[in-house]
Structure formats: structure tokens, C-alpha cells
Amino acid sequence: MRAAMKKKDDLHLDRRSFLCASTAAAGGLLVSLYLDFPAFAQEGRPAPPPKVYPPDAFVRIEPNGKIFITVNRLEFGQGVQTSLPMLLADELDADWSQVVAELAPAAEVYKDPVRGIQMVGGSGSIATSFQQYRELGAKTRAMLIAAAAKRWNVTPDQCRTADSVVHGSGGQSARYSELASEAGRQPVPASVQLKKPSQFRLVGKPVRRLDGRPKCDGSLKFGLDLDLAGMKVALVAHPPVFGARVKSFDAAAARGIEGVRDVFEIPLVKGSGVAIVADKFWPAKQGRDHLKIDWDFSGLTRADSSKLRVQYKQLARTAGFSSVARGDAKAIENIAASNQIVAEFEFPYLPHVPMEPLNATVRFDGDRAEVWVGSQFQTLDQAAVAEVLGLKPERVTFHTEMAGGGFGRRATADSEVPREAAQIAKRMRGTPVKLVWSREDDVRGGYYRPMVVHRVEIGIGADGMPSAWRHVIVGQSLLAETPFAMMMKDNIDPTTVEGVNDTHYIIPNFHVSAHHPKVNVPVLWWRSVGHTHSAFVMETLIDELAARAKTDPFSYRRKLLKPEARKLRAALDLLETKSSTWRRRLPKNQAVGIACHESFDTGVACAVAVSIENKRPRIHRASVAVDCGLAVNPLSIESQFQAGLAFGMSQLMAKGAITLKDGLVEQRNFDEYVPPYMPDAPVAVDVHIVPSTEKPTGCGEPPVPVISPAVVNALTRLTGKRYRNLPLVAV
Amino acid sequence: MATYQLNVNGQSKKVDVDPGTPLLWVLREDLKMTGTKYGCGISACGACTVHVDGIATRSCVVPVSLIGNRKITTIEAIAQDPVGRVVQDAWVEKDVVQCGYCQSGQIMSAVALLKATPKPTDQNIEESMGGNLCRCATYVRIREAIKSASQQL
Numbered sequence: 001m002r003a004a005m006k007k008k009d010d011l012h013l014d015r016r017s018f019l020c021a022s023t024a025a026a027g028g029l030l031v032s033l034y035l036d037f038p039a040f041a042q043e044g045r046p047a048p049p050p051k052v053y054p055p056d057a058f059v060r061i062e063p064n065g066k067i068f069i070t071v072n073r074l075e076f077g078q079g080v081q082t083s084l085p086m087l088l089a090d091e092l093d094a095d096w097s098q099v100v101a102e103l104a105p106a107a108e109v110y111k112d113p114v115r116g117i118q119m120v121g122g123s124g125s126i127a128t129s130f131q132q133y134r135e136l137g138a139k140t141r142a143m144l145i146a147a148a149a150k151r152w153n154v155t156p157d158q159c160r161t162a163d164s165v166v167h168g169s170g171g172q173s174a175r176y177s178e179l180a181s182e183a184g185r186q187p188v189p190a191s192v193q194l195k196k197p198s199q200f201r202l203v204g205k206p207v208r209r210l211d212g213r214p215k216c217d218g219s220l221k222f223g224l225d226l227d228l229a230g231m232k233v234a235l236v237a238h239p240p241v242f243g244a245r246v247k248s249f250d251a252a253a254a255r256g257i258e259g260v261r262d263v264f265e266i267p268l269v270k271g272s273g274v275a276i277v278a279d280k281f282w283p284a285k286q287g288r289d290h291l292k293i294d295w296d297f298s299g300l301t302r303a304d305s306s307k308l309r310v311q312y313k314q315l316a317r318t319a320g321f322s323s324v325a326r327g328d329a330k331a332i333e334n335i336a337a338s339n340q341i342v343a344e345f346e347f348p349y350l351p352h353v354p355m356e357p358l359n360a361t362v363r364f365d366g367d368r369a370e371v372w373v374g375s376q377f378q379t380l381d382q383a384a385v386a387e388v389l390g391l392k393p394e395r396v397t398f399h400t401e402m403a404g405g406g407f408g409r410r411a412t413a414d415s416e417v418p419r420e421a422a423q424i425a426k427r428m429r430g431t432p433v434k435l436v437w438s439r440e441d442d443v444r445g446g447y448y449r450p451m452v453v454h455r456v457e458i459g460i461g462a463d464g465m466p467s468a469w470r471h472v473i474v475g476q477s478l479l480a481e482t483p484f485a486m487m488m489k490d491n492i493d494p495t496t497v498e499g500v501n502d503t504h505y506i507i508p509n510f511h512v513s514a515h516h517p518k519v520n521v522p523v524l525w526w527r528s529v530g531h532t533h534s535a536f537v538m539e540t541l542i543d544e545l546a547a548r549a550k551t552d553p554f555s556y557r558r559k560l561l562k563p564e565a566r567k568l569r570a571a572l573d574l575l576e577t578k579s580s581t582w583r584r585r586l587p588k589n590q591a592v593g594i595a596c597h598e599s600f601d602t603g604v605a606c607a608v609a610v611s612i613e614n615k616r617p618r619i620h621r622a623s624v625a626v627d628c629g630l631a632v633n634p635l636s637i638e639s640q641f642q643a644g645l646a647f648g649m650s651q652l653m654a655k656g657a658i659t660l661k662d663g664l665v666e667q668r669n670f671d672e673y674v675p676p677y678m679p680d681a682p683v684a685v686d687v688h689i690v691p692s693t694e695k696p697t698g699c700g701e702p703p704v705p706v707i708s709p710a711v712v713n714a715l716t717r718l719t720g721k722r723y724r725n726l727p728l729v730a731v
Numbered sequence: 732m733a734t735y736q737l738n739v740n741g742q743s744k745k746v747d748v749d750p751g752t753p754l755l756w757v758l759r760e761d762l763k764m765t766g767t768k769y770g771c772g773i774s775a776c777g778a779c780t781v782h783v784d785g786i787a788t789r790s791c792v793v794p795v796s797l798i799g800n801r802k803i804t805t806i807e808a809i810a811q812d813p814v815g816r817v818v819q820d821a822w823v824e825k826d827v828v829q830c831g832y833c834q835s836g837q838i839m840s841a842v843a844l845l846k847a848t849p850k851p852t853d854q855n856i857e858e859s860m861g862g863n864l865c866r867c868a869t870y871v872r873i874r875e876a877i878k879s880a881s882q883q884l
């Protein structure tokens with residue numbers, strides 16, 4: 001359907017100013033973007049009028065009855081390519097069996113309605129597009145009804161809809177496909193009545209993924225599967241130390257490989273590399289293996305994780321920038337040492353290693369370019385490619401490719417992968433070039449979850465509850481020196497302290513501070529971001545406090561939770577009920593561990609049954625309860641939580657760390673950095689959703705934080721030991 | 732470069748490639764069959780699993796020159812196999828996939844398991860599937876789908 005509606009442009013960022021801002025790299029880029037973001041709006045600026053989205057950019061009804069719904073996000077496993085169409089199709093009263101989902105290209109109209117850029121992150125896709133997609137469906141339905149009413153000469157309120165058909169009160173009926181072109185000529189209604197939750201037909205029901213079958217028969221094309229006429233494949237020899245430059249290189253042997261077409265130096269975001277362009281992947285790989293490169297390391301700091309650990313632990317003994325200062329900072333000094341817990345925690349660098357290696361395809365035609373990327377940050381990646389090629393962003397057609405996982409890795413502020421591809425395409429003008437990062441490039445390529453140290457001093461009151469809590473966190477900032485630096489608050493990166501500074505536990509004297517050392521290792525958000533480490537620290541310490549108070553871990557947590565922590569409390573209560581039977585019937589060699597944590601406005605509680613097999617935790621069972629507001633697709637939520645728990649086992653793996661020695665990353669591939677495989681994951685996971693009609697919140701990241709503390713709490717029950725240094729090399 | 736006559740999914744395919752090229756890249760780039768995936772290149776993740784004479788094989792480390800006249804089966808043809816069809820349908824019915832990138836390899840490994848052991852124990856499943864990495868970690872549902880398929884065999 002085509003609605004003749006002019007897009008409102010007044011709120012949209014002027015592309016010219018965006019391009020100028022983006023060339024400033026750090027600095028002002030997102031200032032203008034975030035004017036739309038209420039949390040970052042300038043003080044005193046009047047709230048912008050609500051955006052109006054043209055339905056024709058999101059819905060297309062074809063003569064054969066197929067309804068194409070455009071998804072303004074990347075699909076990379078989280079299921080949004082099914083859930084967002086469900087919201088639209090429900091309000092549209094569409095026949096779900098005819099719905100086809102399509103990923104949107106980069107465009108103004110597909111920007112996140114709250115965040116002002118086109119992106120996936122922060123478990124926000126459903127939360128921020130819930131209203132948008134429902135309204136789009138309801139408006140489209142109203143336009144179809146208007147067309148039918150006109151055709152039958154009746155009023156719209158005499159019409160009803162079901163399964164892609166408009167029915168008139170006099171027995172008339174017309175399929176949506178028959179009405180589509182007339183409907184496109186109707187005015188877009190300014191406002192529409194949305195369904196009450198009781199009227200939903202799809203929302204709230206378990207619905208299988210639209211991409212299920214093509215992902216099981218090999219037919220679905222990911223970015224890496226792209227095959228264009230005349231396309232070449234490129235690999236890049238990246239510097240062994242972050243930021244190093246090519247001093248000189250000898251490409252004679254590489255050029256001798258049959259199928260290698262060109263070898264040349266390209267600038268990287270930091271430093272430079274050597275690109276090898278070949279007919280296919282294998283000659284490009286052979287060519288790269290035969291390159292001889294002399295690197296210039298001058299002026300670079302060579303990061304070394306064992307030295308960083310010592311430095312971080314020293315820093316943690318001093319107060320950093322203050323994030324929370326509640327109550328008396330000296331309260332802890334009045335508590336006897338025997339009533340204190342002093343604990344230090346270490347977390348390593350973690351790579352995302354999505355299954356589909358990073359890639360980007362670019363064709364540069366001089367005055368325009370075309371790009372294919374599985375991108376979490378379409379707006380930034382499009383601008384970055386445009387900048388490299390000296391084009392305006394609107395001259396860069398940007399296709400969002402289906403991505404094989406990401407977990408944050410496809411959302412970099414500096415767009416380093418698309419930039420590399422653009423640098424290569426610039427030289428190969430007219431030829432589409434697919435840049436592939438091999439797994440080794442990915443493991444060694446940086447952009448890791450930062451290495452983090454926590455030092456916590458807790459003073460325990462006479463009631464066994466924490467009365468004083470001093471907490472220092474040391475970790476590189478994700479936001480500093482990026483276009484997102486404006487999200488820093490009082491020199492604190494909120495992504496470092498989240499999960500601690502906003503704890504839902506009642507702690508009267510509570511002081512949190514953070515240090516952000518500068519290290520020559522690029523860092524990035526890793527699924528659930530700061531909560532990866534903060535939940536582990538908080539939930540293992542709370543368990544330790546409960547044990548010292550000789551109190552059941554459920555009731556201790558419940559007693560300590562603030563009254564307003566409704567979601568956590570609801571999740572904890574539901575978990576306790578649903579897991580009570582199996583928790584009471586455990587074999588002798590198994591122990592229970594629990595943890596609860598709220599992240600991205602979703603409350604989660606988890607219980608696991610663990611034994612020790614071959615010196616590793618064996619998770620026989622997990623139960624998890626979640627309060628995520630209205631459950632849009634309970635099947636997708638179940639799947640996200642089952643698998644998200646297992647993903648969260650990443651940081652307990654024996655080889656679950658990236659380490660650096662003298663500036664060099666010591667791991668190369670899945671034999672040296674080992675993520676969880678089937679035997680490392682819970683054998684069975686039952687998921688329980690707290691019934692709710694509140695606005696939906698995220699489910700992509702919230703599963704991750706709870707599992708590692710729950711497992712370690714169980715291990716402590718089995719061995720009596722505390723586990724505070726990750727990865728978990730030995731139990 | 733050398734010429735090879737490969738038997739892929741019951742069809743004879745001629746390719747002209749370097750003898751050291753792994754079967755994975757011959758399938759993906761020369762035969763344009765991209766259902767078989769590149770994940771690690773060192774036989775550590777299983778995304779590239781195909782059947783060579785019925786045996787689950789990591790195609791990323793097998794040079795094309797070693798294939799000879801062995802029969803290669805890939806995800807694109809697994810539905811033509813009765814066990815393959817049941818496994819694929821169980822995967823869809825149980826809504827196993829998330830990002831889906833590893834699932835061709837998971838399904839190929841599962842089919843090989845169920846052909847050899849139609850009623851696998853949990854231990855059999857872990858032994859056969861333990862080398863197939865799913866970074867989304869959909870292991871609970873993979874296990875359920877294998878058990879569901881097993882009941883139908």
C-alpha cells in the first residue's frame with residue numbers, strides 16, 4: 001500500500017550537519033542526534049511534538065495477499081524480526097500466515113523513535129517501538145476501512161476487520177489486497193484507537209519465528225553469504241599491537257598466489273593495515289599468510305593484562321570519581337573488622353565472537369556507493385562509509401543484512417569494519433568488495449568487554465544486614481572519547497557502574513566510585529554491558545551476607561529489597577514458588593544457587609542445580625523468572641532466557657578470557673578463547689513470566705547477568721570456597 | 732589449479748581450484764552453496780559440518796583434493812533424507828534458532844547422530860553435539876529438538 005503522505009522533516013536531523021559533525025569523530029556527532037532523546041534533551045528545550053511515521057514506509061500489501069512489514073532494526077537472533085511485525089499485524093488484523101518481514105535499509109524514517117539513530121542496543125527494540133508499530137498497524141487498518149466504507153457507501157464504524165478482510169454490516173467483504181491501492185489514497189489518520197490487551201490475537205501468544213525455516217534449510221543469506229556479480233573478497237592484515245602502522249611490506253609472494261588481484265596499505269581507525277583483494281576467500285587468506293610486514297610500534301603503549309591487574313588492584317584501594325555518596329562515608333570505620341567483608345573481584349577482557357565473522361561489502365561508483373552490512377548502528381555506519389568515500393550519507397545506499405549474532409560487536413562508535421571496507425572499495429572503484437574478518441581477526445581485533453576490578457568493603461549491622469558499603473570499580477570507559485561521551489556523568493561512565501550504583505537493595509551508607517584507566521585496547525559493550533560484572537559482584541556478596549546471617553537466600557534478598565523494587569520482588573517470588581519442588585529433591589552431590597538482578601528495566605531471578613564434574617560446574621537444571629512487563633512473544637522470551645543463561649556462562653569458562661602480553665593478544669581462535677558449548681550450558685531451563693500489562697521491557701540482555709553468580713553461589717555451597725577471580729580456571 | 736569432479740547432493744559438479752582449498756570454500760564460493768558456514772577455519776566450531784559418505788565432517792579443514800569420489804551431502808539437500816527431514820522439521824517446530832548461523836552445522840551433526848543412534852541418551856547427544864558451537868547458546872532447544880526427532884524415528 002502506498003499512502004500519499006509527506007514525511008514530517010522538521011524533527012529529522014539535517015544530513016549536512018550530520019556529515020560535518022561526524023567528521024569531527026569524537027566531539028559533537030551525536031549532540032544533534034540526541035536532541036530527540038528525551039533523557040539527553042537540553043535543559044529548557046520544549047518537548048518535541050510526537051513524530052508521525054508514514055505507514056507506507058513500513059507496510060506493503062501486495063495483490064497476492066502477502067503483507068510485507070519493514071523492521072527498523074537489525075535481526076541477529078533476538079527475534080525482533082518476528083515480534084515487531086506481531087505488534088503491527090495484531091493492530092492491523094492481518095492474516096499472520098501472509099506476513100513477511102523485511103529488514104529496513106538505513107533511512108531517517110527507520111531511526112529509533114526514542115534514541116534518534118537507527119540502532120539495536122540496550123534491549124530497547126520492543127520497549128521503544130512498541131507504540132510505534134502498534135500505531136502503524138492501527139493506522140493502516142483505519143485506511144483500509146476508510147477505503148472499504150467509501151466503496152460500499154457506508155460509515156467506517158459499520159465495518160469490522162479480521163484475517164486481512166474488511167467486512168461491512170450488510171454482508172459485504174473485501175480482502176486487504178483488493179483495497180490496498182484505494183487505501184493508499186486515504187488520509188493517514190492523526191490518531192487511532194489501539195486495542196486493549198484483552199483484544200490481542202497475536203501479542204501475548206507464543207508465535208514461532210518468521211525466519212525459522214530458512215535458518216534450518218541453508219537458504220537464508222547472511223551478510224557473509226552475499227554474492228554479487230564481479231565481487232572480490234578482501235582480507236586485511238591488522239597490526240599486532242593496537243594502533244601500529246605499516247612501516248613497509250613485501251607483497252611479492254602474496255601477489256604470486258593465483259587469484260590475488262591487489263595488495264595495498266589502508267588507513268585504519270588507528271594505525272594502518274595491508275589489504276589483500278582476491279577473487280575468493282581462500283586466495284585472499286593465502287595471500288595474507290604470505291605477506292611480510294614491518295610494523296612501526298613507536299609511541300604506542302603495549303598493554304599487558306597481568307600488569308594491568310596489579311595496577312587496577314592498587315587503584316581500587318583509592319576512591320575514584322564519586323558515583324553514589326549516600327549516608328556516612330566513614331560509617332564502615334565504626335564497625336568491627338570481624339563484622340566486615342572485604343572482597344576483591346577480577347574480570348578479564350571478553351570477546352563477543354559472534355558466529356558469523358564480521359564482514360562488510362561496499363561498492364563505490366565515484367558519486368555514490370552501496371553498502372551491505374549486518375549493522376547494529378546503521379546511522380553511524382552509513383555516515384562513516386560516506387565520510388571515507390567523500391560522499392553525503394544519502395548517496396550511500398545502506399542495506400541491513402541478516403547477522404549471525406553480534407552481542408554488541410556490530411555496534412561500534414567508530415564503525416571500524418565498514419570503514420575498512422570503504423577504504424578498500426575506494427581503491428577498487430566500480431568493483432563490489434566483500435571484506436571478511438577471519439575468526440583470528442575477530443578474536444585479536446579488540447572491542448572487548450573491558451577488564452574490570454571491583455573492591456568492596458561491607459560493614460554488617462547487628463541485624464545481619466549491610467549497614468555500610470564502600471565500592472570502588474576500576475575499568476576502561478566505553479563512552480569516553482567516543483561520540484557518546486556526553487552520556488558520561490561527573491566523569492563516571494554509567495556503563496561501568498550500572499548494576500551497582502542503582503542497586504535495588506537497601507544500604508543506608510552507600511558509596512560507589514570508579515576509576516577509568518586509559519589502556520591501548522579498544523573496548524565495547526558486551527551483551528548486558530556493566531551488568532556482566534556488577535551482578536556477579538553484588539549477587540555473590542549478597543549470598544555471602546545471607547550465609548553469614550544464617551538466613552535463607554530468598555528471604556534475605558526479599559528483606560533487603562527496596563519496597564519499590566516491584567519487578568525484582570515479583571520475579572523472586574515467582575522463582576521461589578516454581579522451583580520449590582526440585583530444590584527440595586536434589587541429589588546429594590548437587591547444590592542450589594540463586595541470584596536476582598534487574599537490568600534494562602527487566603527483573604530476573606534465577607535458581608540453578610549444580611554439581612562438580614571433572615572440576616567444572618555441571619548445571620543440571622535452571623529455573624528463571626522474569627518480569628518484563630507485557631510479554632509480547634512468550635515463546636521468544638522463553639528462548640532468549642534459556643539461551644541467554646547459557647551465553648552468560650561465557651565468563652565462567654576455564655578458557656574464558658582475552659589476555660595480552662607485551663601488547664599482543666594471546667588468543668587466536670576458539671581453541672584458545674573457548675565460549676560455552678552444550679556440556680557447559682544448563683541441561684534444562686524452565687522460564688516463568690510474571691503476568692503483566694505494563695509496557696514491555698527488554699529481554700535480549702537481562703538473561704545474561706544472573707547465571708554466573710547463581711552458579712558460583714551453588715559452587716560455594718559445595719566447596720566452601722569463594723570465587724572472585726574470573727575466568728573460573730579451577731573450581 | 733586443478734580440476735575436480737565432486738559428488739555433491741547426488742549431482743556431479745566440476746570445479747577448478749587450488750588443491751589445498753578447503754571443501755568449505757569450494758562449496759560456498761565455487762558452487763555457490765552458502766548454507767554451509769565459515770565460523771573458525773580450524774575445526775573448532777562445527778558451523779561448516781557436512782556429511783562425507785554419511786560421516787559428519789568439518790569441511791573447513793578438508794582440502795578438496797582429498798575428497799575423491801566420496802559423496803558429499805550439505806544442508807541444502809538434507810530434507811531429501813528421511814532422517815534429515817524429521818530433524819529439520821523438529822528444529823522448526825521447537826523454534827530452536829536465534830541468529831541461526833550455526834544451525835546448518837548443528838542439524839548436520841544431529842542427523843549424523845540420529846542415523847547412527849536413533850534413540851540417543853543425553854550423554855550421546857552431548858558427545859555428538861559437543862563440538863558444535865552456538866554462540867547464542869540455544870543448546871536447551873537443540874537438545875529438545877533432537878529428542879523430539881528421535882521419537883518420530
